[in-house]
Amino acid sequence: MRSAERDVVTYEPTEVEAKWQRRWESDGLYNSDVDAERPKHYALTMLPYPSGEFHIGHWYAMAPPDARARYMRLKGYNVLFPMGFDAFGLPAENAAIQRGVHPRKWTYSNIERMRGQFKRMGTMIDWRREAISADREYYRWTQWFFLKLLENDLAYRNRAAVDWCPSCNTTLAREQVWGDDRRCERCQTPVVRKELEQWFFRTTRFADELLDFSQIDWPERVQLLEKNWIGRSEGADVVFHTESGDPLRVFTTRPDTLWGATFMVLAPEHPLVAKLTTQDQARAVEEYTAQAERQTDIQREAADRPKTGVFTGAYAINPVTDERIPxxxxxxxxxTYGTGAIMAVPAHDQRDFEFARQFDLEVRPVIQASGEDVPDGDELLAATTHQGTMVNSGPLTGTPADEAVTAAIDFLQEKGTGRGAIRYRLRDWLISRQRYWGAPIPVVYCDRCGVVPVSESELPVPLPDDVEWTPTGESPLKLHPTWRHTSCPECGAPAERETDTMDTFMCSSWYHLRYLSPHYDAGPFDPEEYAYWMPVDSYTGGIEHATMHLIYTRFFHKACHDMGIVGGTEPMLQLRNQGIVLGEDSEKMSKSRGNVVSPDDLVERYGADTVRSYMMFFARWEQGGPWNSRGIEGTWRWLKKIWTLMLEPTEEFTAEPGVERRLRRKVHQTLRQVGEDFETYEFNTIVAALMELSNEMHQARADGAAGGDAWDEACDIYLRMLAPIAPHIAEELWERLGKDYSVHTSTWPQVDAAAAAEDEVTLVVQVNGKVRDRLVVPVDIADETAREMALASEGALRFTDGKTVRKVIVVPGRLVNIVAN
RNA sequence: GCGAAAGUGGCGGAAUUGGUAGACGCGCUAGACUUAGGAUCUAGUCCCGAAAAGGGGUGGGGGUUCGAGUCCCCCCUUUCGCACCA
Incomplete structure (x- = not known):
């Protein structure tokens, strides 16, 4: 009966997938709860922005990590794989402006749609833990964190020249300004600089901690990007004085070359410029400054542009030579870097050299390359950076160059005119945004009390719904008729709210904590959940966040650690980055190019299991690559083949023992490989290995193995291995083979090492490094036997004939190389 | 300019980390079955060679080694990040 029925059943993914998605949801199969009895595994994938539609990149980012989380679950871990939405941000506001939809409505209906797409993907997301950053119960705690940072002097308000996007009408963090022409990360508009009073977080205070990756397993590439971004430089702060006595501080990485400093250069915006400029230079300086100011707005152009500058008419005293230098x-x-002033050493710094030649300033070498004469400064063609010995350097003269930096610092410290110093390229994080759709900064301005934080019990400071969001460059909240008017939390007098909102990277800096207990209202997270689940064991997402989100979230966690809010110092122990799925034309997918691949269409045509599997198979996950619309056919065929392979009526069992042994060997070898590849995120070879095994099973069936124990074991193990990758078809076949629900709550099989072991190997016979024969031999063949068999093999004899064997190398169980001439 | 990663069949990609290069899949070729197929099945598919034998082959050139896709040096190309950072 049953087999007759099986005969006609064809694989209908749409039916199968809908059936199991309903069942899993009603059973709460993917609920994860604290369970002290079991080891935990927190698998986290970067949360999406609710842009409206899932694109193929979402699948690529989500499906393989979902498979891995499922694998970890089968391995016996209590796995948390949560999801949420980074729901504040500009696109919602832009949509509002363009289409007149309220950002809230736009955002939440997008979330609705995308949540549905997630469910169709067949993920093991525990939706009870969903967190949405635009929810009041979420941003209440975003605001709370702001207050904590403020309380602990990690947030401050400052008037500074900040980057402003004239199209988005808001300030941007340094990290959000991209490229050599300084464009807005979001809309590509060139940014301008504006003087504004803004809120900052003290990320720079954590620069050294952020540079320490010793406790976490993050890709080298990310570490490097972050190291470059943070840009730590060791050197010295040196105090020069102007002739009129004003101190002029500089930072240098080369204090050893101080004796070669023949002039100084200040940034045009340097505060001392106006004061020290002499009467007769005033006009030139003013003109240059005005021009530079205009230029910063575009940018100060490429590095290879000729140097420009103007003499101020003033002089400084070189503190080590007491010389007067212009x-x-x-x-x-x-x-924006260092102190805005430098000592110029044209002999040993190329930029200073170019400047000196441009304006005919003295070039004075202070390092002599070993075995060479001291070069004549007037004749140098470029700054020299070689090692050697210090010359013309007062007490340092004769010091080997590699000791000179330390010696110079010691000398400065003794003299009291400088000390060792470290500078960073990293700036403090500017978090104010003059936009509506974000978490309001919970601060009130009172004429009498100044800046007053909103008290914690008053949180959240709610975002009003009735605003005009015409972009004006001012926060829409400022234009609201009543919202900004409040009373001072301290003195009760009429006061005004801060009308800027927070950078959405603030919301995403702690979402992994909110997932732990999204509805908890006694704090940002439930400490019990934290104690069990944190830190994140596996974090996956795009590398484009290396110098933004990933720096922010670590800063945030470390700050919270220092404030006693969290116990750990690192939020995410392991990080892996998926690559990018390009269009079939190998270009970035974009609507304007018309090369966008819609996952919904694929799911409709092939089913989620095929799409998931193809996401794992089509490229090296960490690398990505161009889409191939024909390639997915292969994966689709594979799943169909598995379906028939397992459901075809069983013929008579006629297999010889060798067939079963071979089948079991392949099964257990595959099992071993799949396990290893899951650990290392090598998803493409997992699917390849499973394809190989199904080919082998196909052969075994042809050889009459179906119905035997080895066959049953093969099917059983196969489905458990398939379950993380293609969860629906695995569950369906599992059921049809009469096994207990659910394959997803079963266990990962144990590798039977004995079954996996080969009993024969192909011994490669080489003569002078070239393969001349292949012998099938027992796996445990003695080296001496292998050697003799190799020497006697037909292929070897043909090439050693008439030659003398000089040497024979035996690689046990693998290869024999005969050296003969 | 500085820094990093990567170059393997027509294509995506494998290769136990120094030991059979090209697993797996796409595509292609031939055949079978079909009213038909862009379905399914079988066989083949790195290049030269009719075939076998053999030879060549992992961007190019050198080197180390019994043996190199893998290690070292030089060069070329591509991609990414930073970009006058003192």
Whole structure:
């Protein structure tokens, strides 16, 4: 009966998938709860922005990690695989402006749609733990964290020149300004600089901690990007003085070359410029400064542009030589790095060299390369950076160059004119945004009391729904008729709310904590959940967040650690990055190019299991690559073949023992490989291995193995291995083979090492490194036997004939190389 | 300019980390079965060679080694990040 029925059943993914998705949901199969008895595994994938539609990149980012989380579950871990939405942000507001839909409505209906797409993907997400950053119960705690940072002097307000996107009408963090032409990360509009009073977080205070990756397993590439971004430089702060006595601080990585400093250069915006400029230079300086100011708005152009600058008319005293050296201003010195002023050593710094040649300033070498004469500064063609010995350097003269930096610092410290110092490229994180759709900054301005934090019991400071969001450059909250008016939490007098909202990266800096207990209202997270689940064991997402989210979230966690809010110092122990799925034309997918692949269409045509499997198979996951619309056919065929392979009526069992032994060997070898590849995120070879095994099973069936014990074992193990990858078809076949629900709550099989072991190997016979024969021999063949068999093999004899065997190398159980001439 | 990663069949990609290069899949070729197929099945598919024998082959050139896709040096190309950071 049953087999007759099986005969006609064809694989209908749509039916199978809908059936099991309903069942799993009603059974709460993917609920994860604290269970002290079992080891935990927190698998986290970067939360999506609810843009409206799932694109294929979402599948690529989500499906393989989902498979891995499922694998960990089968391995016996209590797995938490949560999901949520990074729901505040500009696109919602832009949609509102363009289409007149309220950002809230736009965002939440997108979430609705995308949640449905997630469910169709067949993920093991525990939706009870969903967190949405635009929910009041979420941003209440985002605001709470802001207050904590403020309380602990990790948040501050400052008037500073900040990057402003004229199209998004808001300030941007340094990290959100991209490229050499300084464009807005979101809309590509060139940014301008504005002087504004803004909120910052003290990320720079954590620079060294952020550079320490010793406790976490993050890709080298990410570490490097972050190291470059943080840009730590060791050197010295040196105090020069102007002739009129004003201190002029510089930072240098080369204090050893101080004796070669023949002039100084200030950034045009340097505060001392106006004061020290002499009467007769005033006009030139003003003109240059005005021009530089205009230029910063575009950008100060490429590095290979000729140097420009103007003499201020003033002089400084070189603290080590007591010489009088001219002070210039030039736009190659940036106000935003170091102190905005440099000592120029043209003999040993190429930029200073170019400047000196441009304006005919003295070039004085202070390092002599070993075995060479001291070069004449006037004749140098470029700055020299070689090692050697210090010359013309007062007490340092004669010091080997590699000891000179330390010696110079010691000398400065003794003299009291400088000390060792470390500078970073990293800036403090600017978090103010002049936009509506974000978490309001919970601060009130009172004429009498100044900046007053909203008290915790008053949180959240709610975002009003009735706003005009015409972009004006001011926060829409400022234009609201009543919202900003409040009373001072301290003195009760009329006061005004901060009308800026927070950068959405603030929301996403702690979402992994909110997942632990999204509805908890005694704190941002339930400490019990934290104690069990944190830290995140496996974090996956795109590398584009290396210098943004990933720096912010670690800063955030470390700050919370220092404030006693969390116990650990690292939020995510392991990080892995998926690559990018390109269009079939190998270009980035975009609507304008028309090369966008819609996952919904694929799911409709092939089913979620095929799409999931193909996501794992089609490229090396960490690398990504161009889409191939024909390639998915192969994966689709594979699943169909498995279906028939397992459901075809069983013929008579006629297999010889060798067939079963071979089948079992392949099964257990595959099992071993699949397990290893899951550990290392090598998803493509997992699917390849399973394809190989199904080919082998096909052969075994042809050889009459179906119905035997080895066959049954093969099916059983196969389905458990398939379950993480293609959860629906695995569950369906599991049921049809009469096994207990659910395959997803079963266990990962044990490798039978004896079954996996080969009893024969192909011994490669080489003569002078070239393969001349292949012999099938017992796996445990003695080296001496192998050697003799190799020497006697037909292929070897043909090539050793008439030659003398000089040497024979035996690689046990693998290869024999005969050296003969 | 600085830093990093990567170059393997027509294509995506394997290769136990120094030991049979090209697993698996796409595509292609031939055949079978079908009213038909863009379904399914079988066989083949790195290049030269009719075939066998053999030879060549992992961007290019050198080197180390019994043996190199893998290690070292030089060069080329591509991609990414930073970009006058003192």
């Amino acid at each position: 002070i210039w201003i030039a736009d190659y010195v940036l106000m």
